[in-house]
Amino acid sequence: MTPQERLESLLAHNTLVVAGGVAAVGVAAAVVGCFGVLRRRALVGDAAAHATLPGIAAAFAITGRRELWVLLAGAAVSAIASLGAVTLIRRHSRTRDDAATAIVLGVSYGAGIAAISGLVARGVSGSAGLEAFLLGSTAALTLEDSLLVAVISVAVLAVVLAGLKEATLVAFDPAFAAAAGWPVGWIDAALTALTASMVVAAVPTAGAVLVTAMVVIPPAAARQWTDRLPPMLAVAGLVGFVSSLAGVVASAVVPKLATGPAVVLASSAAFLVSLGVRLLRTSRRPSGMSEP
Numbered sequence: 260m261t262p263q264e265r266l267e268s269l270l271a272h273n274t275l276v277v278a279g280g281v282a283a284v285g286v287a288a289a290v291v292g293c294f295g296v297l298r299r300r301a302l303v304g305d306a307a308a309h310a311t312l313p314g315i316a317a318a319f320a321i322t323g324r325r326e327l328w329v330l331l332a333g334a335a336v337s338a339i340a341s342l343g344a345v346t347l348i349r350r351h352s353r354t355r356d357d358a359a360t361a362i363v364l365g366v367s368y369g370a371g372i373a374a375i376s377g378l379v380a381r382g383v384s385g386s387a388g389l390e391a392f393l394l395g396s397t398a399a400l401t402l403e404d405s406l407l408v409a410v411i412s413v414a415v416l417a418v419v420l421a422g423l424k425e426a427t428l429v430a431f432d433p434a435f436a437a438a439a440g441w442p443v444g445w446i447d448a449a450l451t452a453l454t455a456s457m458v459v460a461a462v463p464t465a466g467a468v469l470v471t472a473m474v475v476i477p478p479a480a481a482r483q484w485t486d487r488l489p490p491m492l493a494v495a496g497l498v499g500f501v502s503s504l505a506g507v508v509a510s511a512v513v514p515k516l517a518t519g520p521a522v523v524l525a526s527s528a529a530f531l532v533s534l535g536v537r538l539l540r541t542s543r544r545p546s547g548m549s550e551p
Contacts, residue, residue, distance in 0.1 A: 278507045280405030281464050281518065282500055287412035288457040289477035289499030290419060290492050294450050296478040297430040297488075302357065303342065305471040306364040307455045310341030311462050312371020315392055316378060325385055327404045330392075331459050338455045341367050371467070395466035395519035404463065411460040415453050426450060427488050464503075465519035476526040477502065483533035502526035 295301050311334035318333025319325065341363050348359040378386035419426065428436040429446045437443045454474065461470045481494035506522030513521075 274507065274511045276402050276405045277400050277518065278504060280400055280408045281503045281507055281522065283409040283412040284457070284461045284464055285473060285477075285499035285503030285522065286496045287415045287499075288461050288473040289481075289495040291415060291450075291453050291457045292474035293478040293481065293488070293491055293495050294426055294430045295454055296475060296482065298447075298450075300356075300451075301471070301475045302360045302364075303345065303451060304454050304458050304474045306341050306345055306360045306367070307338040307458045308462070308467050308470040309364045309371070310337045310367035311335075311459055312392065312467050313337050313367055313374050314371075315389065315462075316371060316374035319386065319389060320374075320378065320383075323385065327400075327463060328407055331407070331462070334459045334462060335455070337367070338459055339452065342451055342455060368467070391466075392462055393466050393468055395462070395464050395469065395517065400463060408460045408463065411456060415456050415460075418449075418453060422446070422449070430488070465522060469519050469523050472523040472526065473499065476523070476530050480526070480530040480533040483530075483537040498526060498529045502529060 292301070292304070295304055314333035314335065314337025315330045316333075317337070318330050321333075322329055344363045345356075345359050348354050348362060349356055352359075354362070375386075375389045375392075378389065425436075425441060425446050428439070428441060429443055429450070433443050433447070436446075457474060458470055461473050464470070465473055477495045477498040478491070480498050481491045484494050485491050502525040503522050505525035506518050506520075509521040509525070510516050510518040
């Protein structure tokens with residue numbers, strides 16, 4: 260591909276449409292993911308992500324429609340149901356959090372693969388291509404699709420900002436928040452629902468397999484730079500934004516490179532740089548001096 264062809268590819272209408280939607284998702288997913296990382300519940304998003312597949316298959320089987328909002332509605336229902344299942348298993352059995360998450364993740368992912376492959380194997384009209392939700396398919400995003408995921412992302416960010424004080428208390432000291440009279444259970448459930456919402460919105464971008472990386476890696480990178488939440492949210496959002504745009508650009512100029520994996524690799528590079536800087540700063544600090 261010549262430099263002129265690369266420039267034309269970058270400025271193509273479809274590339275700009277995809278860039279807008281992916282960037283919005285990248286920022287919102289990173290910001291919401293900060294609370295999951297701080298609460299040590301990063302894998303909850305993974306369970307929700309893998310649970311989107313049976314919802315997508317069910318939504319198509321029931322409606323016969325391929326519009327993104329229909330499929331994402333089904334994905335949202337199954338994602339929320341999976342999180343409810345994790346909670347029930349954790350509370351009413353001797354199963355620990357990690358094991359409960361692994362159980363729900365494995366069962367829902369297996370059910371989703373079986374359902375989608377079953378639809379394709381039976382030759383159900385319009386079912387071909389549903390397997391693209393495994394790794395994402397941004398090339399198929401229309402302007403309406405990008406606007407949809409962008410609106411979801413903006414709405415989630417607005418909710419986070421509106422309840423930032425409460426979310427901060429629960430993320431750092433849930434015991435103190437409960438003692439102060441805050442409804443910790445409801446706030447925790449709201450944060451989980453916001454995470455599930457961003458996982459669902461990001462599925463068309465990164466797919467059910469990689470979507471968790473968009474929720475976890477930017478916050479993990481931001482955590483290397485600061486111990487305070489507002490700067491962490493800002494840095495995570497910046498990493499999510501830059502990584503998303505970098506992934507779209509790489510996908511546009513490199514033939515047959517999927518956008519989702521490119522975004523994940525870009526955010527992974529940001530994490531490695533952040534970790535390297537932190538280790539370098541730590542090694543240069545005099546012995547016995549704590550990190551600010």
